[in-house]
Amino acid sequence: MAISAEPSSSLSFTSSSNISNGSISHKLSSASEVPSLEVISLNKLSSNLELLLVDSSYDYSDAEVIVEGIPVGIHRCIFAVRSRFFHDLFKQDKGDSEKEGKPKYCMSKLLPYGKVGHEAFLVFMNYLYTGKLKPFPMEVSTCVDNRCPHDACGPAINFAVEMMYASSIFQMSELVSLFQRRLLNFVGKALVEDVIPILVVAFHCQLNQLVSQCVDRVARSDLDIISLEKELPHEVVANIKLLRPKSQNNDEQNLEVVDPLREKRIRRIHKALDSDDVELVKLLLSESNITLDEANALHYAAAYCDPKVVSEVLGLGLADVNLQNSRGYTVLHIAAMRKEPSVIVSLLTKGAHASELTLDGRSAVSICRRLTRPKDYHAKTKQGQEANKDRICIDVLEREMRRSPMVGDASISSPLVADDLHMKLLYLENRVAFARLFFPTEAKLAMDIAHAETTSEFAGLSASKGSSGTLREVDLNETPIMRNKRLRSRMEALIKTVEMGRRYFPHCSEVLDKFMDDDMNEMFYLDKGTLDEQRIKRTRFMELKEDVHKAFTKDKAGFNHVGLSSSSSSSSLRDGLKNKVPKF
The missing domain is CATH 1.25.40.20 (Ankyrin repeat-containing domain)
Structure with a gap:
């Protein structure tokens, strides 16, 4: 009776001894049935062995490894046949036993350098038992920044580094090759300071290709030698020093000749x-x-x-x-x-x-x-x-x-401000845009003092006027560093604008603070929502107009010598709101 095998398999093992001079169909049959049977058997064996890890009713472990204070049950026979390191360990070291308890091995004593955490050890152990590498646990291989793609953040790199330590120290050569490729992929993406742990593991695991890539990346960076000497082996730092004068980015590094005596005093x-x-x-x-x-x-x-x-x-x-x-x-x-x-x-x-x-x-x-x-x-x-x-x-x-979300001493609080550069810019652009709408003369004066008009506008609320929705031109030759410098320059100008407004027009600034904090810009769309919502918006809008008028009057009374015209701002406010808000 013929054995029916699953036709779909990603593995194919064909022995040359199975190929004869028979028909093509015979050869295809032989090449498909036997490997498929092997794949089925291996998958079943892998699944059965995995039960030893995931099903407590199959807990026949005969030893424990203590990882980060947590005991992990292991089967020494499986560890020994899969890893030469553990074969030699179990022959020489019977572990720390308490009376008739299981032998215990402390992970920190097994490692000559580096760290392997609890989750990393479980992933490594799963590979020993099943021959399959599980996806990395999200709770330890990602960060808590929801904007991060997690392709090169600190936790992602550190978990891969731990897996490399485990694979190298416990002598699993196929995993060493796999994780070296993963770490090589990180080198080009990561922040240069996050390359340091990759370089350390590459050095200790004698991964020459990875060491070379990391050293080249660090040599082209602006990391200072003092920090490198604190965190890297001496010979690695020596190689970086040799490469740095040949770097293509000398102008980006602080390589100027220093006074030896001054450097000695700093050290x-x-x-x-x-x-x-x-x-x-x-x-x-x-x-x-x-x-x-x-x-x-x-x-x-x-x-x-x-x-x-x-x-x-x-x-x-x-x-x-x-x-x-x-x-x-x-x-x-x-x-x-x-x-x-x-x-x-x-x-x-x-x-x-x-x-x-x-x-x-x-x-x-x-x-x-x-x-x-x-x-x-x-x-x-x-x-x-x-x-x-x-x-x-x-x-x-x-x-x-x-x-105090803004740079400097000005205390500007708003729930809209986040820790992201773009969010800060968006908040500032919106705030200045509303200042120009409510208090056009005062806003122009503050912007002139801050030289804000000399910087390019960030695409916030003020950049979206008009119905055409025209997008700002993008300079494809602009590097990320140049772009960030441009955005920082714009942000500093806007911050100074806000500070000038606070200094010379405090009552107007208070109105803007309340407006931004209460998210009152929804009232500009008075025809949206239910009748009750529209009525509430109209009421709040009238209150806002009254607040604006009072604030301007107070500030004008205190700064008459500046020569500001009440009719200027009042008429501009009426015209601006007339165009912005539907009639009612």
């Missing part, structure tokens, strides 16, 4: 910080002409030192808490990368601006979100346990953004 300050000796730092400052800002001492402390040291350095009052380093990062950006709540809070209490952006348009909270896993962000803390640091960092920064 002494950093070493004093490493030793938690702030008194020595004060002494070194007094003996040299180097300042804390010139040494980027606060940046260094926020990245590598104990939180107490950061607080003590801040207490000296000698450093600019909002200073940008050569890469455009403030101290708060560095603290967000570290995700240490006490450091972030210390900086904020000393006046750090949560809304300051990096050159590529990231704020401290967006940096923090891109580095935080959903598992950590949503982790529930039991009473008496230490609070989740990842969640605290994001919550603290978000509260600060809501309290």
Whole structure:
């Protein structure tokens, strides 16, 4: 009786001994039936072995591996036949047994370097049992930034790095090849600081191609040597130094010749910080002409030192808490990368601006979100346990953004403002657009002072006037860095416009604050909604007109010497609203 096999299979194993001089149909039959039977048997075996992992009624494990404090039951026979590492381990080490309990092996003792987390070990273990690689768990391989595609964020890279460590240390060569390809794909996409953990794992796992790609990427970047020396092996840093003068982007790197004595003094300050000796730092400052800002001492402390040291350095009052380093990062950006709540809070209490952006348009909270896993962000803390640091960092920064979302000292609060550069620009463009509608003369004066007209408008509400919906021309030759610089320039001009409005027209600004906070722009569409909704909108609109008139009158009374004309703004307001709002 012939065995009926499934015709669809992605695998095909054809032995040359099965090919004879018979008919083509015989050869096709032999080539299809036997491999299909093998595939069916292998799939069934894989599924049966997977029951040992997913079904508690099949728990016949004879040992445990402790990963991040969590015991994971394993079957030593399967581990030993699948991995030479575990075969040798079980022969030489019987594990830590408690009386008649199962032998226990601590993951941290099995690793000569690096880290393999609980979820990464379960994915690796599933491959050992089934021969199939499961999709990475979303809660540990993605970040909590909902705008992120998760193709090169911190958690995605770190999980792949953990899988590479496990594959290399536990001697699974096919997985090493697979994850080397994945990490190579990350190198070109990731932020250069996120390439560092890839370079570290490539170096320890002796993946020469991956090392070469990472070294080339870092050498072409503007990462400073001091940071590289803190985070990379000495010989890797030496290779980067050799490549840097040959880089194509020398003009983008801080490669100017420095005074050796000055560099030596800066390094002494950093070493004093490493030793938690702030008194020595004060002494070194007094003996040299180097300042804390010139040494980027606060940046260094926020990245590598104990939180107490950061607080003590801040207490000296000698450093600019909002200073940008050569890469455009403030101290708060560095603290967000570290995700240490006490450091972030210390900086904020000393006046750090949560809304300051990096050159590529990231704020401290967006940096923090891109580095935080959903598992950590949503982790529930039991009473008496230490609070989740990842969640605290994001919550603290978000509260600060809501309290003072704009760069600078002006406190502009709006629920519409997010931590994204585009959202800030959209809010500012809308706010200035409504200012020009309600108070055209005052708005023009504020924009003239801020030189806002010299910057290109961002496509916000003010760019959508008219029914044609004409799109702004896109310069295809504009690089992302150039575009971000242009947007930052526009944002700074708009922020200054708002600040000028607050300074010289405070009552008008209060009206705009209320208008933006209450999302009252819906009232401009008075013919939309039910009759009751339309009636409410008309009432609110009349109240707004009254508020606008009172605000302008108050500000005019205080600034008559400027020569502003009441009729100018009033008539412009009437004309603007006449065109904007349907008659009723």
